[in-house]
Amino acid sequence: MNATLEATRAERAWAVLDAVPDPEVPAISVRELGIVREVLDHGASMEIVLTPTYSGCPATEVIERSVCEAIDAAGLGPARVTMRRAPAWTTDWISEDGRRKLRDYGIAPPGPTADGSAPIRIVGRRAEAVACPRCGSAHTERLSAFGSTACKALWRCVACKEPFEHFKSI
């Protein structure tokens, strides 16, 4: 098989994945979410390697299906998805475009992840600085550590009074 043609098929697959929305946060694509690790062109088929976001995220199976359907629909299939758990997904892998789209959609994007080896702080903890995605004010407060999906927490802007969701950094 011609090497140029192979590269083109993989590139086309990446472009297709740019248009497959995350089912729970449809403002961004699975590629922008940073869960697509690799696209492997096996000539007669296409393998998409994904990393799951949360251990129990119910969207994982929907994502697998929609990825396969999109690759098949683009004529690049038959597609299959394989899962790669390590290294674990981190919100640091969400692209700049993805972060901008989250903000435009009303979800405060995650900040950089903290040092995972540090012990938790029980008292004297500094509140996380999360800017309101609507008015940009840093005068915000957390309402709930958990939210409507595994990946989000619920916040409120004290300046513009609007509640908003925050993509937890993990």
Next chain:
Amino acid sequence: MQASIQLPDDPKLQYLLRIGDTCLILGQRLGEWCGHAPIIEEDIALTNMALDLIGQARGVLTLAGDQCPQDYDEDQLAFLRDERDYLNPTLVELPRGDFAFTVLRNAMVATWLKLLWERLRDSSDAELAAIAGKALKEARYHQQHAADWVVRLGDGTEESRRRCEAALARLWLYSAELFEDDAVDAAAQASGLGPAASELREPWLAEMREILDAATLAPPAETTFRSSGKRGVHSEHMGYILSEMQYLQRAFPGGAW
């Protein structure tokens, strides 16, 4: 009715079941709070944590199934074992109690799981190490959330403190089992699968003391009581939770929706 599956006598399988069943049974207990938590934010928090735990259980039980010659899947392991073949420590099967009992148990278990996942990132089993890498992030968040509540209730009103103290007196009895070693631990330590239970005792006590200090609570004195869920000998509560969990798969084998 669907018959129970039989398990081989294998220390690696048993080590994995102790972890996977801890996540499975605590996840089930937390799920019982759905629609019953004192405030909506905690209803969401408890069910979110339940979801993370069930996801972790799924990963570990899938790996456990791979150790069996019958190549069981995670659903068979979750729903088709007899009580004696569940190897979670008794701590997680105790009824959910009140909110103080729930958040204190969550703090104890999340602290323990966090320390365990930290060590399992270096497991000689690559799949277990990969599961641990993800689960660790979740356990840290759970620990933080539960610890915040222990402080709030322990150092709270007279009523919240009374309930926290009562929960602590009861739950602490069951913590000793988490750190008891046996042949399963020795095998895991030798093969590099994971740490022996006793290795986590000191770091766990240090982190729990910090949480309890902040909550103005004191860890109860050690006793000679030892629960034995990890060896399959459970409390009287285990049969009830299993019958609720298993009913559907026993009555309608392979049922899905």
